[in-house]
Amino acid sequence: MEDEIICNCMQVSKHEIVDSIKNKGAINVQDVMDITSAGTACGSCIDKIEEIVKSER
Ligand code: FES
Numbered sequence: 001m002e003d004e005i006i007c008n009c010m011q012v013s014k015h016e017i018v019d020s021i022k023n024k025g026a027i028n029v030q031d032v033m034d035i036t037s038a039g040t041a042c043g044s045c046i047d048k049i050e051e052i053v054k055s056e057r
């Protein structure tokens with residue numbers, strides 16, 4: 001589901017992460033973190049972010 005929350009700490013949805021990759025030039029997890037703030041608090045969602053980065057490339 002596109003609006004599923006991937007990062008609970010920062011309330012970042014899958015849609016925002018995909019958007020950062022497709023439309024904002026993110027090519028890796030660090031870029032997604034910089035653009036969306038996902039993964040910048042507890043870090044437990046980083047594996048999920050990585051999966052999305054891999055599946056969108
Ligand atoms: S769930 Fe993403 S930083 Fe905590």
